[in-house]
Amino acid sequence: MSSHEEHKLSFWRKYIFATDHKMIGIQYGLTALFFLFFGFCLVMIMRWQLAYPGTPIPFIGKFFGESRAPGGVMLPEFYDELGAMHGTIMVFLAIVPLGFAAFGNFVVPLQVGAPDMAFPRINMVSYQAYFIGGVIMLTSFFLPGGAASAGWTAYPPLADINPIGQTAWIVGMVFIITSSLLGGLNFIATVFQLRAPGMTFMRLPFFVWTELVTAFLLILAFPPLEAAAILQLLDRTLGTSFFLPSGLIVSGKPLEVSGGGSVLLWQHLFWFLGHPEVYVLILPGIGMVAEVLANNIRKPLFGYKAMVYSLLTIGFLSMIVWAHHMYLTGMGTAISAFFQTTTMIISIPSVIIITCYTISLWGAAIRFTVPMLFALAFIPMFAIGGLTGLPLGLSSPDIYLHDTYYVIAHFHYIVAPALLLAVFAGIYHWFPKITGRKMNTVLGHIHFWPTLILMNTTFMPMFIQGLAGVSRRLYDGGAQYAHAQGVLHLNVMISISSWFLALAQIPFIINFFWTLFAGKKVKSDNPWQATTLEWQTPTPPGHGNFAVVPVVYRGPYEYSVPGAKEDFTPQNQEHI
Amino acid sequence: MDMPYIVKPREDTGLFNAKLGIWLFLSSEVMLFGALFSSYVVLRVGSVGWPHGASILSVPIGMFNTVVLITSSVTMVYAWLSLRAKKFGQFKMHLAFTILLALTFLVVKSFEYGAKFEHHLFPKTSAYLAIYFTLTGLHAIHVIGGIIVNSYFLFPGSKMWQTDPERFINRIEIAGLYWHFVDLVWIFLFPVLYLL
Secondary structure, eight states: OOHHHHTTOOHIIIIISOOOHHHHHHHHHHHHHHHHHHHHHHHHHHHHHHHSTTSOOTTTGGGGOTTTOGGGOOOHHHHHHHHHHHHHIIIIIIIHIIIIIIHHHHHHHHHHTOSSOSSHHHHHHHHHHHHHHHHHHHHGGGSTTOSOOSTTTTOTTHHHHSOTHHHHHHHHHHHHHHHHHHHHHHHHHHHHHOOOTTOOGGGSOHHHHHHHHHHHHHHHHHHHHHHHHHHHHHHHHTOOOSSOOTTOEETTEEOOSOOOOOHHHHHHHHHHHHHHHHHHHHHHHHHHHHHHHHHHHTSOOTTHHHHHHHHHHHHHHGGGOGGGGOGGGOOOHHHHHHHHHHHHHHHHHHHHHHHHHHHHHTTOOOOOOHHHHHHHHHHHHHHHHHHTTHHHHSHHHHHHHTTBHHHHHHHHHIIIIIHHHHHHHHHHHHHHHHHSEEOOHHHHHHHHHHHHHHHHHHHHHHHHHHHTTOBTTOTTTTTTOGGGGGGTTHHHHHHHHHHHHHHTTHHHHHHHHHHHHHSEEOSSSOTTOOOSGGGGSOSSOOTTSOSSOOOOOSOTTOBSOTTOSSSBOOTTOOOO | OOOOOSSSOOTTTOOOHHHHHHHHHHHHHHHHHHHHHHHHHHHHHTOSSOOOHHHHSOHHHHHHHHHHHHHHHHHHHHHHHHHHTTOHHHHHHHHHHHHHHHHHHHHHHHHHHHHHHHTTOOTTTOHHHHHHHHHHHHHHHHHHHHHHHHHHHHTGGGGHHHHOHHHHHHHHHHHHHHHHHHHHHHHHHHIIIIIO
């Protein structure tokens, strides 16, 4: 399609049924930000029950109705519903679409020098499938018995015998899986096929590499979950017993099924997705941080090749570590030994990447811009999240720590402080390219510092609670257990921190919308003086992205090249 | 800037865009069926008295369906080859044969299903029947998908032969790759469910 036709696009084709990768990226971003907010609201309600168990939820408690919260006091079933949907929405509807799909869609084709994604219409269908999946998840709250309440992992046999909301969960998941599959193959095809002339693999910006590996994980790891979802759907609708063992007794009565199923089968299928999924969540964040770091340290990233090979190693190994989520299921010591070995090995490439980031800072004339603050904060947050995962990867300490708040703290350090800081870095960094306006620096600082501190005061105490042995699945936050009494007071601190963390996002929301409509316009197409191709386009880029096919002459991070006139040399600049 | 490599392959990858796309799609399909085959293994290993497939299913009927599907794969290749030889009439005949054979497969399969239901053998009856109906059902959905795609290229989609013949040949090649995959899945399903 030529640029001439662009003016003819109707409102519907331009904004709703868009095939342009930039508009789809924005659609993904806004939808995912909505789900991020929604999922956060769910957990903020839960935090009231955990901090003040058995007391009426203030202000909003009366809106939940008698079936969920009689007199404003949350029922255990409602708590389960909130917990399951918080996990599902955050992982599948907020974080993956935000990190992988939103930024990937907007940035990857620009960074490789492509006119669009390889399959623009499949890209549109991918977003629509995601949107429908999200709508199904949201509407499932209104079903009799409420939304899914068997945890985001949907373990059978509980999930098999839960109310109808679980069926909606499965159908929603099938849509989301389809969306990820279509998105994943689109990204791979775009990177393989549409790289501009001269853009060799070792000249790809690191963000593109992370998206490429993530895309492979999506197309290879999601189908087993789809298979598992199909089996659970049949269990629930046709009465098969894939996940129901013989002789199961529910509410004092034996279940009338043929039996012979395996509950462990679900866990294997689920975690075969579940562990690569962790890397699906974090890798795009790692990539975004690389872009922001390189741009603000004004020198090449240290060890680009080592980072790329580490990334590929992570991608491969992430497929063979899944059973470290299952040490307590009695798989046997031989299998545990295998999976704890692979788990220890996979930590090495992650540490290599983080070490490269840290060494990159050495001797740099750092520009402390707002995106750079978020990117710098990412490094220690990711390190805390990653290193606290090691005891969980070894089977003997995991027997003690499994299913405690320690686990919650560990993976939230990866997906909340680390990944969200990376996402914020990405938003502040690419906002000028997307809208032509730069976000306000003062509001950015007001957003950054409270967010960083409150994220830590929210999640750090959970490590202490977990080490004291508090289970993660307690409706009253551990009040009924003697061993939890010493750390119970931390629940109040965590809850208040999480509510203040929500307030700390107000400057960001104000900044976002105010900049969108009235922010300072950028004078140049390349306001950060960056080297990668997305900054060598008009702002915002038009349909087809580049006026002429860009030719790439150099690597992605040629900052401060000796002898160059300026401290950055764009990839498409032929002579220094 | 227009989309490159829609028709001509890119030099360093040797593929046009859609061909890479279909291979990636098929790789995810391998993982989907692979997970279900693994489930079959897990269920069978954990069971007491797993039935012999031939004691419940009819091997001759399964064998007949296997031959039908393999033949349809052959006619699919001929459809593509006749297009490359610029024989549009032959292409249409071969593609029509492919669709007819696929329909034959489904009709036979539905009679098989019907016979099971008559004997009160349902998915919920046993773990073996559950995985049998799941695997063959999912495969049948893929067959239906193939019929829809091929029918599109036989009737409305074939207009592209006049406007953009090279791209049309590419499309038939991709439809063929998908169809061979569907065939291949059955070649694994038949021994696993009927013979073992």
